[in-house]
Amino acid sequence: MKKEPIISFENFGFQYTAQAEPTLYDINLTIHKGEKVLIAGPSGCGKSTLAHCINGLIPNSYPGKTTGRLTIGGKDALKLDLFGLSKIVGTVLQDSDGQFIGLTVAEDIAFALENDCIPTKEMHEQVEKIAELVDVKGVLGHAPHEISGGQKQRVGLGGVMVGKVDVLLFDEPLANLDPATGKQAIVLIDEIQKRTGCAVIIIEHRVEDVLYRPVDRVVLMGDGRVLYDGGPDELLCQDLLPRNGIREPLYVTALKYAGVTLTPDMRPSYLPELKLSEEQKRQVHTWFSQQPQAPRPPLGDVLLNAENIDFTYAGGHHALKGISAIVHKGEMLSIVGTNGAGKSTFSKVICGFEKPQSGVLELNGIDLSTLSIKERADHIGYVMQNPNQMISKTQIFDEVALGLRNRGVSEEEIRPRVEEALKICGLYPFRNWPVSALSYGQKKRVTIASILVLKPEMILLDEPTAGQDLKHYTEIMDFLSELNRQGVTVVLITHDMHLMLEYTPRAVVFNAGQVIADKSAAEVLNSPEIVEAAHLKETSLYHLSALCGIDDPEEFTRRFIARDREVRV
Amino acid sequence: MTNLFNYIDRPSPIHRLTGASKLVCLIAWSVAAMTSFYTPLLVALTVAALVLFRVAKLRAKDISFMLGIMIVYIALNNVLIFLFSPNHGTELYGSRTVLIPLPGRYDITAEQLFYHLNVILKNACTIPIVLLFICTTNPSEFAASLNRIGVSYRVSYAVALALRYIPDVQREYHDISLAQQARGTEMSKKASLINRLKAASSILIPLILSSMDRIETISNAMELRGFGKEKKRTWYSARPFSKADIAGMVVCLLLVVLSLLLTYLNGGRYYNPFMK
Numbered sequence: 001m002k003k004e005p006i007i008s009f010e011n012f013g014f015q016y017t018a019q020a021e022p023t024l025y026d027i028n029l030t031i032h033k034g035e036k037v038l039i040a041g042p043s044g045c046g047k048s049t050l051a052h053c054i055n056g057l058i059p060n061s062y063p064g065k066t067t068g069r070l071t072i073g074g075k076d077a078l079k080l081d082l083f084g085l086s087k088i089v090g091t092v093l094q095d096s097d098g099q100f101i102g103l104t105v106a107e108d109i110a111f112a113l114e115n116d117c118i119p120t121k122e123m124h125e126q127v128e129k130i131a132e133l134v135d136v137k138g139v140l141g142h143a144p145h146e147i148s149g150g151q152k153q154r155v156g157l158g159g160v161m162v163g164k165v166d167v168l169l170f171d172e173p174l175a176n177l178d179p180a181t182g183k184q185a186i187v188l189i190d191e192i193q194k195r196t197g198c199a200v201i202i203i204e205h206r207v208e209d210v211l212y213r214p215v216d217r218v219v220l221m222g223d224g225r226v227l228y229d230g231g232p233d234e235l236l237c238q239d240l241l242p243r244n245g246i247r248e249p250l251y252v253t254a255l256k257y258a259g260v261t262l263t264p265d266m267r268p269s270y271l272p273e274l275k276l277s278e279e280q281k282r283q284v285h286t287w288f289s290q291q292p293q294a295p296r297p298p299l300g301d302v303l304l305n306a307e308n309i310d311f312t313y314a315g316g317h318h319a320l321k322g323i324s325a326i327v328h329k330g331e332m333l334s335i336v337g338t339n340g341a342g343k344s345t346f347s348k349v350i351c352g353f354e355k356p357q358s359g360v361l362e363l364n365g366i367d368l369s370t371l372s373i374k375e376r377a378d379h380i381g382y383v384m385q386n387p388n389q390m391i392s393k394t395q396i397f398d399e400v401a402l403g404l405r406n407r408g409v410s411e412e413e414i415r416p417r418v419e420e421a422l423k424i425c426g427l428y429p430f431r432n433w434p435v436s437a438l439s440y441g442q443k444k445r446v447t448i449a450s451i452l453v454l455k456p457e458m459i460l461l462d463e464p465t466a467g468q469d470l471k472h473y474t475e476i477m478d479f480l481s482e483l484n485r486q487g488v489t490v491v492l493i494t495h496d497m498h499l500m501l502e503y504t505p506r507a508v509v510f511n512a513g514q515v516i517a518d519k520s521a522a523e524v525l526n527s528p529e530i531v532e533a534a535h536l537k538e539t540s541l542y543h544l545s546a547l548c549g550i551d552d553p554e555e556f557t558r559r560f561i562a563r564d565r566e567v568r569v
Numbered sequence: 570m571t572n573l574f575n576y577i578d579r580p581s582p583i584h585r586l587t588g589a590s591k592l593v594c595l596i597a598w599s600v601a602a603m604t605s606f607y608t609p610l611l612v613a614l615t616v617a618a619l620v621l622f623r624v625a626k627l628r629a630k631d632i633s634f635m636l637g638i639m640i641v642y643i644a645l646n647n648v649l650i651f652l653f654s655p656n657h658g659t660e661l662y663g664s665r666t667v668l669i670p671l672p673g674r675y676d677i678t679a680e681q682l683f684y685h686l687n688v689i690l691k692n693a694c695t696i697p698i699v700l701l702f703i704c705t706t707n708p709s710e711f712a713a714s715l716n717r718i719g720v721s722y723r724v725s726y727a728v729a730l731a732l733r734y735i736p737d738v739q740r741e742y743h744d745i746s747l748a749q750q751a752r753g754t755e756m757s758k759k760a761s762l763i764n765r766l767k768a769a770s771s772i773l774i775p776l777i778l779s780s781m782d783r784i785e786t787i788s789n790a791m792e793l794r795g796f797g798k799e800k801k802r803t804w805y806s807a808r809p810f811s812k813a814d815i816a817g818m819v820v821c822l823l824l825v826v827l828s829l830l831l832t833y834l835n836g837g838r839y840y841n842p843f844m845k
Contacts, residue, residue, distance in 0.1 A: 392771040
């Protein structure tokens with residue numbers, strides 16, 4: 001049977017009105033009915049722009065100049081309006097909170113039907129059906145803040161599926177989900193595709209996570225062009241992904257380090273079906289035994305000591321139930337756990353934003369409860385997840401100087417201190433720029449600089465790499481490691497397992513207001529019970545070591561990470 | 570956190586009425602109460618309002634916050650009326666019965682007190698109905714109701730969305746303000762008013778920027794799902810009018826007629842017990 005195309009780009013190019021250079025060049029790409037395609041690429045490669053062309057936001061909401069042809073559902077897409085396209089392509093946006101329009105789950109799913117003037121009674125029946133399909137029937141009457149991130153995404157999916165579309169487009173579906181929920185999302189997408197026969201396009205840079213379920217094709221983009229368009233197995237046998245700033249699956253990298261030559265018939269893109277010969281397993285074994293033991297850094301003196309912290313919100317939510325944890329001087333530590341596990345509340349308690357009902361909190365042996373928010377900030381710097389929430393001045397210099405000016409430091413002293421902080425953060429050349437001229441990652445650095453300038457002993461960062469691709473992620477994390485080497489204690493609140501594995505020797509795991517583990521990151525991720533409770537995901541290295549008969553997966557993980565960092569530096 | 574749209578889900582006959590009919594009733598009731606100073610009517614409406622409040626199974630403590638504000642407002646309103654026109658009642662009713670002589674023009678007259686009674690009654694018969702509407706109308710039905718009484722659905726939805734985002738924005742304001750305080754921006758009463766205003770502006774900039782992001786996302790999401798395509802739209806939460814809805818609206822519209830009729834028969838808006 002000949003496959004019927006549903007979307008086809010022919011010599012397609014696009015340039016935003018406000019930009020000097022085109023964002024997309026000469027795209028030739030066909031997506032067929034019922035196909036499942038992953039579009040991968042680093043930030044700024046044009047993959048989101050491509051998605052906007054498919055769903056019609058380009059040119060309807062973001063004007064610009066197009067060249068070539070784009071045909072969707074047999075029609076010239078550039079002549080279709082947004083509404084016409086929305087009948088063919090359903091888009092699930094990255095921000096599952098932001099796209100929640102209705103006041104309740106049911107209304108959100110019904111939104112497209114309401115706009116189509118479907119009679120109320122018929123609408124109720126359809127919503128019922130869709131809710132069953134995406135498994136949110138039990139929460140139809142709930143408001144968005146009453147359901148989990150995974151459920152929100154299911155609702156988002158339900159909301160576009162009511163339109164009986166032919167194509168489902170997912171824009172970075174994993175960006176806002178914890179690893180376990182992300183895994184479920186990939187399973188759900190797979191099931192929906194099998195059941196409805198829709199074409200599915202997933203835009204994502206986390207290739208390994210998407211490959212948790214097979215895809216038909218991977219399209220790799222870079223600098224506005226299609227660099228690769230073909231089967232996932234063939235792609236993983238090459239080194240196109242790492243060369244273009246995309247992380248390949250960890251087990252693939254490990255196999256490559258071990259000197260195993262990958263071929264498409266080994267099925268490298270789908271771990272459950274990965275075939276290794278006895279010889280290849282021996283190769284992995286030999287590599288493992290030849291790698292030097294991974295170093296375990298010694299722990300310094302106690303910097304922050306929390307004992308039996310108990311905290312209940314005014315509304316009665318018992319968020320922290322006897323938390324005890326220690327942060328050592330000079331350490332880099334991650335705090336992990338599901339949404340609502342108490343990580344953020346704990347950081348608020350440390351910063352003094354919330355007052356615990358009981359427990360001891362000491363910094364260098366000094367009781368913190370007597371210090372105000374402002375006084376604590378001299379010792380502990382807090383960097384919020386979204387830099388846009390922190391930046392309040394228009395000039396970079398003023399933004400970084402803000403904390404010092406508030407503390408009445410003289411202007412003569414402020415200048416050198418701000419300049420030093422800007423130098424550490426690699427922002428010195430931009431010191432006279434307005435903040436608005438910076439990229440997201442640079443803004444993040446501005447917020448870190450504005451905290452560093454106060455010379456805190458410890459900085460606490462909430463999801464520092466959320467929404468960043470491998471390149472920016474590496475930039476931010478290497479920068480934080482460098483700060484750490486210079487003596488600043490760094491505590492990270494994160495969902496990102498690579499981050500905890502690669503950068504933080506120790507991880508404290510929160511679950512339902514309690515600390516359930518305080519171990520090395522490799523131990524945490526190789527322990528199925530903790531992984532499940534904290535909504536993490538076992539690393540694929542765990543499965544690879546099992547496949548090769550290596551009985552110490554933790555050490556295997558540690559040696560791999562040590563090797564990987566050497567290679568990447 | 571105080572929620573402006575304080576919907577209280579407690580099944581009652583009032584809750585079962587549709588939002589649209591309740592909105593019509595609210596408007597009609599207010600018009601009837603506002604146009605008239607016919608005291609017996611105001612007394613009757615006040616009593617009816619309190620009865621409806623009971624029927625809706627609302628308790629005083631559910632609305633204590635809003636009630637407090639209203640009482641302050643009514644008290645302030647009356648004090649100001651007395652300060653600025655202590656003889657308004659005398660002028661209206663055309664007689665002067667001094668009860669307590671006070672210096673200047675501030676004699677306390679029966680006419681003035683009666684006028685104040687009317688002002689209080691007017692508030693007392695409308696405010697419970699407004700609270701009743703707020704507490705018994707599911708926010709989901711609000712936009713649908715506005716649309717049903719003729720407001721364009723775009724405007725209706727905008728209003729509903731704005732109300733929905735108030736708690737989110739409040740939460741965000743709180744987070745941003747804490748982060749600013751950590752950097753030493755003083756926002757407590759220790760700082761002077763000017764410094765506090767400056768500090769508030771340092772929160773507003775990030776708040777506005779992140780709200781703009783939010784607006785872009787939501788408007789894209791809405792357009793992608795066909796919002797604004799047709800001249801009309803249907804509503805998931807819309808319900809057909811029941812007999813009770815029709816009856817309620819008819820009663821409230823009759824109240825307007827009654828109010829106007831009384832004004833006409835009375836030969837003026839003011840019921841005058843002082844006329845000999």
